[in-house]
Amino acid sequence: MKTGQVHLLFRSHSRHWESNRFVYPVLSRRSQGLSIGINLNPDTRCNFDCVYCSVDRSAYKDSDPGVDPELVRMELRELLRDVRSGRFWTSHPFDHTPSLLRRLNDVAFSGNGEPTICRRLPVVCQRILDVFHEFSIQDMKIILITNATLLHKPHVIETLECLDRHHGEVWAKLDAGTELYYRMIDRTRVPFERVLNNILYTGRQRPIVIQSMFIRWNGQPPPPSEIEAYLQRLKWLNDNGCRIRLVQAYTVARPTVCDTVLPVSDQTLDSIVDRIRQIGLDAQSYPAPADQPMDRSV
Ligand code: SF4
Structure with missing residues (x-):
């Protein structure tokens, strides 16, 4: 095939x-x-x-x-x-x-x-x-x-x-490190703190997988300060007893309803995965498919 x-x-x-x-x-x-x-x-x-x-x-x-x-x-x-x-x-x-x-x-x-x-x-x-x-x-x-x-x-x-x-x-x-970015990407009224606490308590009871989506929204990838804040959240979860078995860092692989969403580049995703591994967590990147008909330049 x-x-x-x-x-x-x-x-x-x-x-x-x-x-x-x-x-x-x-x-x-x-x-x-x-x-x-x-x-x-x-x-x-x-x-x-x-x-x-x-x-x-x-x-x-x-x-x-x-x-x-x-x-x-x-x-x-x-x-x-x-x-x-x-x-x-x-x-x-x-x-x-x-x-x-x-x-x-x-x-x-x-x-x-x-x-x-x-x-x-x-x-x-x-x-x-x-x-x-x-x-x-x-x-x-x-x-x-x-x-x-x-x-x-x-x-x-x-x-x-x-x-x-x-x-x-x-x-x-877990798509963000700050309340502001979380609200911008996930567009919800649920407080970010509740998501973090729920992940923490659930991960204390059993190993869990974290899935994080990284995208370019309105042409912009997540700013470096947001990536830093995201890594700090992962570190906080890990330091406080959340058993994170794997972090899956991925980007859009299918058409989205909002037409201003594009995948981040493979390099961006790989560098985030490297940083996650540096804090002692296992991580895997899931880049956009090679034939994704989207602008992959950034
Ligand atoms: S990706 Fe879609 S279905 Fe999943 S949490 Fe977001 S809005 Fe809901």
Whole structure:
């Protein structure tokens, strides 16, 4: 298969699969395998409005019927059955997947909004485990990808405790070092301090992954002072007992709703990763794909 076709597969993060409402497959560049997404926000609800988000919220419907854990269970069951039987790999566009990548890697709460907004999250988590049990799956990761704003809520704590018992991982977003930049990039009313404290307390209970997005916004990469402040936040988390297993520094890889967002250069991302490693944390950079049709000069 041509490299360009693999890149297109990696870049295609459609949250639609057949007639499913919640469950969708994604070929993941990070895991080099298939990730099954659980989109608990088909209504696109989020308490952030990140400038780099790829979700168009203009069609937001307040009348959305919400999350049905039983339907999540059924959709996941069907998809796993198709993957097991091989039927999945004959369906477009996954029929183009190279054989080395035809492996199931994880199930991830990730979709068109913040998954922890869903109060039925613990029930959904249990339904996923029911399906794993049915398919005799014992060691597949369940990843909660979150903006960390609600990690202190009882229904989220209950979910985290469930994930701790079943190969769960938390990937928490930290996009800034200062309140000002955080508000500019993530466009939210949630105080930055709450995000930091939630990451700290969650990371004291179990190892976590930090995901940080670096972009050029209105033509400008994050200023050096902002990078310094960001590194100080990571250091503060680490010094205070937050177990950061990995920092994923990435940039935009897909079209965004705001048209003034561009990826930072590979050099910028690599230099940030070097600085993170200098404070004793493991870090990985995820640059924009080489064929990204964007101005990559800065
Ligand atoms: S937190 Fe995620 S879903 Fe919400 S606006 Fe930001 S990128 Fe989009």
